[in-house]
Amino acid sequence: xxxxxxxxxxxxxxxxxxxxxxxxxxxxxxxxxxxxxxxxxxxxxxxxxxxxxxxxxxxxxxxxxxxxxxxxxxxxxxxxxxxxxxxxxxxxxxxxxxxxxxxxxxxxxxxxxxxxxxxxxxxxxxxxxxx
Amino acid sequence: xxxxxxxxxxxxxxxxxxxxxxxxxxxxxxxxxxxxxxxxxxxxxxxxxxxxxxxxxxxxxxxxxxxxxxxxxxxxxxxxxxxxxxxxxxxxxxxxxxxxxxxxxxxxxxxxxxxxxxxxxxxxxxxxxxxxxxxxxxxxxxxxxxxxxxxxxxxxxxxxxxxxxxxxxxxxx
Numbered sequence: 001x002x003x004x005x006x007x008x009x010x011x012x013x014x015x016x017x018x019x020x021x022x023x024x025x026x027x028x029x030x031x032x033x034x035x036x037x038x039x040x041x042x043x044x045x046x047x048x049x050x051x052x053x054x055x056x057x058x059x060x061x062x063x064x065x066x067x068x069x070x071x072x073x074x075x076x077x078x079x080x081x082x083x084x085x086x087x088x089x090x091x092x093x094x095x096x097x098x099x100x101x102x103x104x105x106x107x108x109x110x111x112x113x114x115x116x117x118x119x120x121x122x123x124x125x126x127x128x129x130x131x
Numbered sequence: 132x133x134x135x136x137x138x139x140x141x142x143x144x145x146x147x148x149x150x151x152x153x154x155x156x157x158x159x160x161x162x163x164x165x166x167x168x169x170x171x172x173x174x175x176x177x178x179x180x181x182x183x184x185x186x187x188x189x190x191x192x193x194x195x196x197x198x199x200x201x202x203x204x205x206x207x208x209x210x211x212x213x214x215x216x217x218x219x220x221x222x223x224x225x226x227x228x229x230x231x232x233x234x235x236x237x238x239x240x241x242x243x244x245x246x247x248x249x250x251x252x253x254x255x256x257x258x259x260x261x262x263x264x265x266x267x268x269x270x271x272x273x274x275x276x277x278x279x280x281x282x283x284x285x286x287x288x289x290x291x292x293x294x295x296x297x298x299x300x301x302x303x304x
Contacts, residue, residue, distance in 0.1 A: 004299075013220055
């Protein structure tokens with residue numbers, strides 16, 4: 001070893017071993033990402049990454065707020081939809097006040113469509129109603 | 132499917148081998164001239180990642196990796212800033228040493244290095260700090276082995292010229 005080599009080697013800065021082997025993060029993410037035994041390393045996050053994460057979190061939060069406003073606005077402005085037309089309207093709960101012996105159209109329609117409401121041929125008057 | 136799995140496993144193994152074999156040297160190469168240890172770790176990881184993404188036919192040697200590391204450092208620290216980083220690094224190193232003859236010698240070497248042209252300084256650092264062979268040095272610098280040898284000779288001459296005479300005289304302990 002000559003003098004220059006000796007001087008240079010003596011002056012070489014001491015480089016410690018890194019906390020984790022260099023490239024290990026990349027290796028984990030690319031090679032071992034499906035390994036359930038791998039625990040993500042907790043600890044140092046370089047400033048630039050922290051900055052990027054902060055910006056990403058802000059964007060996501062802003063998007064969530066905008067989404068909530070839009071959804072809320074749609075709920076407020078949209079008229080409530082009417083009942084679906086099924087062709088078998090429900091029987092009216094209140095009887096027709098003017099003609100108790102004449103079934104309302106709703107009742108007659110219900111009678112034709114729902115067997116449970118049939119009078120079985122008996123006239124539908126108050127006298128025939130069981131007490 | 133089985134063939135794909137086998138190929139993927141082989142690639143993973145090749146990457147692990149590459150990382151195991153060279154990452155420490157890549158890290159040392161990067162960490163020597165800069166003060167920020169964590170940044171050095173990130174840059175070393177970048178180098179290994181680039182090697183992985185290149186999908187080279189043959190696993191890259193240390194020369195290829197350090198050539199990539201040169202570019203990565205060059206992107207990170209350009210021109211004067213790179214020289215300033217080295218000055219700071221060597222000052223930190225000198226401060227961490229116990230005062231004595233060796234520390235003075237190291238400080239003198241640091242002064243000489245900082246005063247050299249960057250291309251001379253880099254060749255000396257690659258040869259003696261990173262312990263590259265002439266072939267590896269050539270690959271790192273992107274030149275022929277004979278050109279690398281010539282550059283090393285020139286750098287050594289520049290160092291000898293810039294160094295104070297007492298520094299070039301070997302101590303007799």
